[in-house]
Amino acid sequence: MAISLVSLRDRVKSGNHFITGDHAVAEGAIAAGCNFFAGYPITPATPIAERISWRFPQIGGEYIQMEDEIASAAAIVGASSGGAKAMTATSGPGISLMLENIGLGYMMEVPIVLVNVMRGGPSTGMPTLTSQGDIMQARWGSHGDFNMIAYCPSTVQEMFDFTIKAFNAAETYRTPVMVLADQILGLMTANITIPEPDDIEIRNRVLASGPIEDYNTYNWDELIPPMAIAGQGYAVHMTGLTHDEHGYPDANVDAQAKLMKRLKAKFDTHLDDIVEYDEIMLEDAEIALIAYGSESRSAFAAVKRARAKGIKVGLLRMKTVWPFPEKLIHDLSTRVNSIIVPEVNMGQYVHPVREYADCPVHSLPHYGGEIHHPDVIVQKIEEVMQ
Amino acid sequence: MTEPIFAERHPKDTLIRTERLPHIWCPGCGLGEVIGAYGQAVEHSGLPPERHAVVSGIGCTGRAAGYIALDSYHTTHGRAIAFATGLKLANQDLVVTVISGDGDLSTIGGNHLIHAARRNIDINVIMVNNFNYGMTGGQFGATTPHGAITATSKYGNVEYPFKIPELMAAAGASYVARWTSLHVQQMEESIEKMMEHQGFSLVEIISPCPTRFGRKNKYRTGISMMKYYEKNSVKSDGIALELTYADVLKDNSLPVGEFVVDSKPSYLMNKHKVEEAQHL
Numbered sequence A: 001m002a003i004s005l006v007s008l009r010d011r012v013k014s015g016n017h018f019i020t021g022d023h024a025v026a027e028g029a030i031a032a033g034c035n036f037f038a039g040y041p042i043t044p045a046t047p048i049a050e051r052i053s054w055r056f057p058q059i060g061g062e063y064i065q066m067e068d069e070i071a072s073a074a075a076i077v078g079a080s081s082g083g084a085k086a087m088t089a090t091s092g093p094g095i096s097l098m099l100e101n102i103g104l105g106y107m108m109e110v111p112i113v114l115v116n117v118m119r120g121g122p123s124t125g126m127p128t129l130t131s132q133g134d135i136m137q138a139r140w141g142s143h144g145d146f147n148m149i150a151y152c153p154s155t156v157q158e159m160f161d162f163t164i165k166a167f168n169a170a171e172t173y174r175t176p177v178m179v180l181a182d183q184i185l186g187l188m189t190a191n192i193t194i195p196e197p198d199d200i201e202i203r204n205r206v207l208a209s210g211p212i213e214d215y216n217t218y219n220w221d222e223l224i225p226p227m228a229i230a231g232q233g234y235a236v237h238m239t240g241l242t243h244d245e246h247g248y249p250d251a252n253v254d255a256q257a258k259l260m261k262r263l264k265a266k267f268d269t270h271l272d273d274i275v276e277y278d279e280i281m282l283e284d285a286e287i288a289l290i291a292y293g294s295e296s297r298s299a300f301a302a303v304k305r306a307r308a309k310g311i312k313v314g315l316l317r318m319k320t321v322w323p324f325p326e327k328l329i330h331d332l333s334t335r336v337n338s339i340i341v342p343e344v345n346m347g348q349y350v351h352p353v354r355e356y357a358d359c360p361v362h363s364l365p366h367y368g369g370e371i372h373h374p375d376v377i378v379q380k381i382e383e384v385m386q
Numbered sequence B: 001m002t003e004p005i006f007a008e009r010h011p012k013d014t015l016i017r018t019e020r021l022p023h024i025w026c027p028g029c030g031l032g033e034v035i036g037a038y039g040q041a042v043e044h045s046g047l048p049p050e051r052h053a054v055v056s057g058i059g060c061t062g063r064a065a066g067y068i069a070l071d072s073y074h075t076t077h078g079r080a081i082a083f084a085t086g087l088k089l090a091n092q093d094l095v096v097t098v099i100s101g102d103g104d105l106s107t108i109g110g111n112h113l114i115h116a117a118r119r120n121i122d123i124n125v126i127m128v129n130n131f132n133y134g135m136t137g138g139q140f141g142a143t144t145p146h147g148a149i150t151a152t153s154k155y156g157n158v159e160y161p162f163k164i165p166e167l168m169a170a171a172g173a174s175y176v177a178r179w180t181s182l183h184v185q186q187m188e189e190s191i192e193k194m195m196e197h198q199g200f201s202l203v204e205i206i207s208p209c210p211t212r213f214g215r216k217n218k219y220r221t222g223i224s225m226m227k228y229y230e231k232n233s234v235k236s237d238g239i240a241l242e243l244t245y246a247d248v249l250k251d252n253s254l255p256v257g258e259f260v261v262d263s264k265p266s267y268l269m270n271k272h273k274v275e276e277a278q279h280l
Helices: A021-031 A046-059 A069-081 A092-108 A135-140 A156-173 A183-187 A253-268 A295-308 A326-335 A350-356 A374-385 B031-044 B061-067 B080-090 B102-108 B110-119 B164-171 B184-196 B222-232 B267-277
Strands: A015-020 A036-039 A062-065 A086-090 A112-120 A126-130 A149-151 A176-182 A189-194 A237-239 A277-280 A287-292 A313-318 A320-322 A338-342 A361-364 B052-056 B071-074 B095-101 B124-129 B175-180 B201-206 B233-235 B254-261
Touching: A015 A021, A021 A046, A021 A086, A021 A112, A021 A156, A021 A176, A021 A183, A021 A189, A036 A046, A036 A069, A036 B080, A046 A062, A046 A183, A062 B080, A069 A086, A069 A092, A069 A112, A069 B080, A069 B110, A086 A092, A092 A112, A092 A135, A092 A176, A092 A237, A112 A156, A112 A183, A126 A183, A135 A176, A135 A320, A149 A156, A156 A176, A156 A183, A156 A189, A176 A183, A237 B061, A287 A295, A287 A326, A287 A374, A295 A313, A295 A338, A295 A374, A326 A350, A338 A350, A338 A374, A350 A361, A361 A374, B031 B061, B031 B095, B031 B124, B031 B184, B052 B061, B052 B080, B061 B071, B061 B095, B080 B095, B080 B102, B080 B110, B095 B102, B095 B184, B102 B110, B102 B124, B102 B164, B110 B164, B124 B184, B164 B175, B164 B201, B164 B254, B175 B184, B184 B201, B222 B233, B222 B254
Parallel strands: A036 A062, A036 A086, A086 A112, A112 A176, A149 A176, A237 B071, A287 A313, A287 A338, A338 A361, B052 B071, B052 B095, B095 B124, B124 B201, B175 B201, B233 B254
Antiparallel strands: A015 A189, A112 A126, A149 A320, A277 A313, B175 B254
């Protein structure tokens, strides 16, 4: 069976489900219209591939198990070029292998979704234990200057919800998008609600239309050019080389500047649409925690415990970690006395926070394997108070 | 005396992005023949152009996609086959052909090459083998003959090369042929056969690279290499595949022809069979 549209009812399993975060990612992808998955088994992301390989034959999607993660990333860029909504799921070592083709997707402006269920690193690290060590890799991993949209779920429900958001962002901005989950969320089982299909917002890429002779692969009158997919008849040319509006290689200073500027502007001019966060008990806060992912659950517990002790502390929970919310962080820093960034790495997100904050910023790092105990965060808050 | 004929356009111009000419390839290179044969095969396929797509990797041959006026993708080094696999599965009406070099496909991309053959995935591969990395200045790779002088084997290549037909047959490819850039008619016929064949099919085209490889290895011009092909090529269908070493450094026979024609079910045929059995 070729990729086909089947009824929404078959795709979207509306109702309550007691499932793992990885399975919620798979259901979120299917609900978003994903119909191509290429992947390679890796702990702790494998259950996503297993679920997809079981579900896709029911709904007319193509699951292929590639020979490695390099091939998986190349295959999803290819599939999306052919009109599929394509994704892969992996963990840190897999992302390391995918980085070059993530750059290809960025340069060609092909929508793809990559789920990273983070585990302890570097290298093989701790396959079965958690980490948030790939935050900077997501933003800066592929070579050259590129931009990334990255969602950070903190619950099993958000594993479902944010996977849909990731597809919507990828399709809207014609760019690779990541879901930065972690081992705790991937393997945690919880109750989630899958909404009715009509209640799920789905965005699809704008397809090329109009006379073939008027079409350019990249119409630079538009910030996000309509996309011609293979088979439509537009004879597109796409390349990872610096290119002009026809998609033809054009290696010179001006062409590079023009292309880089437009690609960056896709993000800069849509920050309000992309960036998502929760402000929790920040109204009167003197200290702000900034946290994301599973660690933000511990941070929230710490805020409540500290509040019980009479400490005015709040939490900025980033649902998207990239693009970086420069203005949001700066504004927050003018309202509080200090900021603490607890994270399950040796201090990554704390660096851009320091760059944009006008108040003292403290790092609360963790070598990995578990999230901080709330009491450890409370202790840090008390230290900073003094 | 016959009047010379001047043509404003070449008959194959409709399949070439003429606005991109002149191309970047050197005099004496065999890529022109390959592009011409591919264009001819596209025309003969009877399918409208939008049913064909080309995927290339990186290198001299990797630039092929950029000159062909079809949906064409110039991807990352070594990954053209993986990209093409995704493209084909996403749009199964397409005839997807990878045109790339020996270094791109068999050295850095060797893993994808063997696994695509093993799956018998429904794509076509034209591997243009010039025995070296031309674009980066002529270094040795996985097809460079033992003993060849290259930019990184100045005292002779100490490694042994792949015999591409043997490698592909062992990996499970269901159509494998080899020609040289001299065999324009035969290569075109093989490309047409690939387009009709269901499953993974590959045609290796031995092609001159006088600029980077030839001048260091007795073939200063493209024509001297072509003369070698003319003298040494032996049609060897059905030959034992361990004998397909293309050792152009020696005055050996150069086996060409169709080496594998296997009608075993392709990846997609197998997949559809499983899905039908499940009544899906």
